Amino acid sequence: MIYKLYQSVCKEFLLLKRDLGGVVILFLMPLVLIVMVTLIQDSTLKKFSNTKIPILLVDNDKGNVSHTVFENLQKSDVFTVVTQIDSKPLTEAVAKEAVFKGDYQLAIIIPSRLSLDLQAKIDQNVENIVSSLGFADSTAVAKPKAIVNEKEVKLYFDPATQLSFKNAVMSSIDKMISQIETHSIYTAFQEQLGEGSASFEQKSFITFKEIVPRVNDKEIVPNSVQHNVPAWTLFAIFFIVIPLSINIVKEKTQGTFIRLRTNPVSNAIVLAGKTITYLIICMIQFYMMLAVAVFLFPHIGLPSLNIEGNLFMMTIVALFSGFAAIGFGILLGTVAKTQEQSAPFGATATIILAAIGGVWVPVFAMPKVMQIVAKSSPMNWGLNAFYDVLLRNADFIDILPEISLLFLFFIITITIALLYDKKKRSV
Known part of the structure; x- marks a missing residue:
């Protein structure tokens, strides 16, 4: 056999x-x-890890929120912020056209009065909380509350952009706005309670650390x-x-x-x-x-x-x-x-x-x-x-x-x- x-x-x-x-x-x-x-x-x-992606930013706000968003995007290892095309300031129409043509992957449109209206809304909410706790000044004349409409940050994506990239960008911008809003809330409370100047640390209290397996004391x-x-x-x-x-x-x-x-x-x-x-x-x-x-x-x-x-x-x-x-x-x-x-x-x-x-x-x-x-x-x-x-x-x-x-x-x-x-x- x-x-x-x-x-x-x-x-x-x-x-x-x-x-x-x-x-x-x-x-x-x-x-x-x-x-x-x-x-x-x-x-x-290597290209995605070493090369920054240029994105368009249209700032109609000109306030603290847009300034913080711009700085955080510039400091990131992923994006390069573009605010002008052909030495001309960007408008929403120009940015939209450039993205939909495929010249850029993303355009961020920050609405006007975003910083002012955000602060106004936070002040109203804080005043309501302080009043309900009995800390408000009883002799103060109540002011009529202005109606503050919700604001919308527009994101234009290249139609060929992957869904994972879209979700990552939206999550990153949402985190930036949340940090700014939290900072403003702390400041408003301290001003209402008369605690002096506000001091707020933007560094996250909870952080994440990836633990990778090791073999012979070397990371895999x-x-x-x-x-x-x-x-x-x-x-x-x-x-x-x-x-x-x-x-x-x-x-x-x-x-x-x-x-x-x-x-x-x-x-x-x-x-x-x-x-x-x-x-x-x-x-x-x-x-x-x-x-x-x-x-x-x-x-x-x-x-x-x-x-x-x-x-x-x-x-x-x-x-x-x-x-x-x-x-x-x-x-x-x-x-x-x-x-x-x-x-x-x-x-x-x-x-x-x-x-x-x-x-x-x-x-x-x-x-x-x-x-x-x-x-x-x-x-x-x-x-x-x-x-x-x-x-x-x-x-x-x-x-x-x-x-x-x-x-x-x-x-x-x-x-x-x-x-x-x-x-x-x-x-």
């Missing part, structure tokens, strides 16, 4: 040897893909490499579905499979030979991509992938991911009747599994329905296992659920392929 399995593996390598161009593409394609995608994503992240800071290497390694591993399924279809159409069946060799031995052969290819792909991430990336301006202490666990994840991909490829090749069926379907299925598995878009950013669907993708299981190893310092027990699902997927697809082939031959 071992000899038959050995000969089956040798047969698969001979077939691959006859198509050296395809084998080279099989190895080079993932390497080019991982380098290009990581370079693009890393440069995008996620970067583009830690996402792209596992993601596109999985994509490359599952891409072998195409040549594997085509190989099986060729054997059926050329009569090779029939000649193999005339020999005293079971179909299980033939499929085991294919599994071992393509598993070796998967692992070569995996180690080549790791080598690129560790040794090449630092020379082209990318962070190096830190695999210290994680290589063995990553190898296990890649091994079981390879099993899942091979099982899917064998099933597809067994069911497909022609190469025209297997190749397009294999490519499309791989892309769909990658899309719903979180290779392109993080699963948490998907709609709720797609988040549930993503749990059915083998690529999602493999990607989560890689993340557990690289970012969460997981051990074998922690990744056991994911690799069990991957191996179960392999067992199910191989079983279906064997049963389908047996039924087809018995008809």
